[in-house]
Amino acid sequence: MAMPPTSTDVEPSLRQAMDHIPQGIAIFDAALRLVTSNTRYRDLLTLPDMLVQSGTPLFDIALFLGTRGDLGSGDPVRLAIERVNVLTAVAATVTQRLGGAGQTLEFHSSRLPDGGLVVSFADVTDRVRAERELERMNLSLEGRVEERTASLTRVNSELEVARAKADAANHDKTRFLAAASHDLLQPLNAARLYTSTLIERAKSTSLAELANSIEASLTAVEDIMGALLDISRIDSGALKPVPGPVNAQDLLRKIEVEFGPMARERSIALKIVASDATVLVDRALIGRIVQNLVSNAIKYTAPGGKVLVGLRRRGNRMRLDVIDTGIGFNKDQHKLLFAEFSRLERGARMAQGLGLGLSIVQRLVTALGLTLELDSAEGVGSRFSLFLPVTRALRPALEVGPVASETNFGTLNLKILCVDNERAILEAMQGLLTHWGCDVRTALSLKQIDRERLLEGWYPDLVLMDYHLDQTSGLDAIEWLRHNVGGHLPAALVTADRSAAVRALAEDRGVAVVTKPVKPAALRAAISGLAGQRVPMGKKLA
Incomplete structure (x- = not known):
């Protein structure tokens, strides 16, 4: 039986080279006896000289480490056997364990073609510490990401709630503006109508200048209110x-x-x-x-x-x-x-x-x-x-009659029905239209027209209708009148509601729109246009 080679058989140059390698290295023969090792192998494992002599069994080295406690708690013999099995069970292994000084050692073992074994290991304490720190940082980062994600989710939820509240506030603002424009412009409309009548009757009198000053002041108020309401509608998104x-x-x-x-x-x-x-x-x-x-x-x-x-x-x-x-x-x-x-x-x-x-x-x-x-x-x-x-041309619009250029131009000589839920506006409208030579009848509602039989024996040439009535809309009221007195009845909607929706509804029903506060020139022009749509008396029932 051949004796294992001794350390003297190893080339001195090879051993010197091994001593300069930072890892500990040991070579074992097929019988798992030590052939050679470097100084780093002995120092890292803190082995006595007798255990680094050539011919030392791998088991003896493992038993020494097990007895010293390097392999953990338990029976040293069992721990030594398990350690040898780990290093030799497969062709190559990579394992880690704590060294005697508490450092982390990483072992690489490889079986040689002749059955021998090469074991190398290094102190990887710093690397393991860095890996654990990186893992801890990753966990911390993941925690922060989760925390930030939760925070962003909460903020987004709060923003969504805030947006919903803002949208609701905008809708409320829009409804308020619609009500405000109607309620504020109604009395202003009556004042403008009264003032227009006063201006025409005060011509060439000492009150003319006073009447014109009142008219100018009312116009300024109307312009300011209209501008502020328009800006509010635009900024709130109410204008579509x-x-x-x-x-x-x-x-x-x-x-x-x-x-x-x-x-x-x-x-x-x-x-x-x-x-x-x-x-x-x-x-x-x-x-x-x-x-x-x-x-x-x-x-x-x-x-x-x-x-x-x-x-x-x-x-x-x-x-x-x-x-x-x-x-x-x-x-x-x-x-x-x-x-x-x-x-x-x-x-x-x-x-x-x-x-x-x-x-x-x-x-x-x-x-x-x-x-x-x-x-x-x-x-x-x-x-x-x-x-x-530009888009494709529409059919030419029908001319609606001559336009009056001045509010005191001639007499209109028309029968006009005025319907508004504000008595002051009706009185002011009646005064102005009467001054223009019109036969005017007024009503606060359709019920009053029906109750007082205002249309018996009196067929209006046209109707001026408020949009916001107490029990119905002005457009529905016009439809009722047309159904009862004739479908050819020309009509204008006189309203403080300046929304595009109301104007579109009116146009669909062939109804003109005059916005409040009413400008006398615009009112007279609208009336002249409607008068041009009248059907002669003999053709009304045709």
């Missing part, structure tokens, strides 16, 4: 654009009706250029924009000046221009023009106001997704240009 095909000429005709008297009173030449274009817009909101632009143009143009309103095709869009020869402004003042409650010094000297008109214009243009351009020269004039999408 409803685009549809609109004859541009209808918009221009309305401008002529509303601002013609104002321009003539100020000796300003207001020119409206006719157009056969059809644009795709929200009629009510575009009308509001153009009203504000034209109103500003007239306000800030000196007597003898000119204001031009018209449309020009620019590519696939129409450019609506409002051009004036007014005070103008320089480029540095552009942003100031659209700021709330901001007015240029020269403009403030020319006309009263809060500086809200162009702020509303900018908000509406943004809400509609349109483009507004402006060009101006100080002391020369200004051009505001609104670009509108």
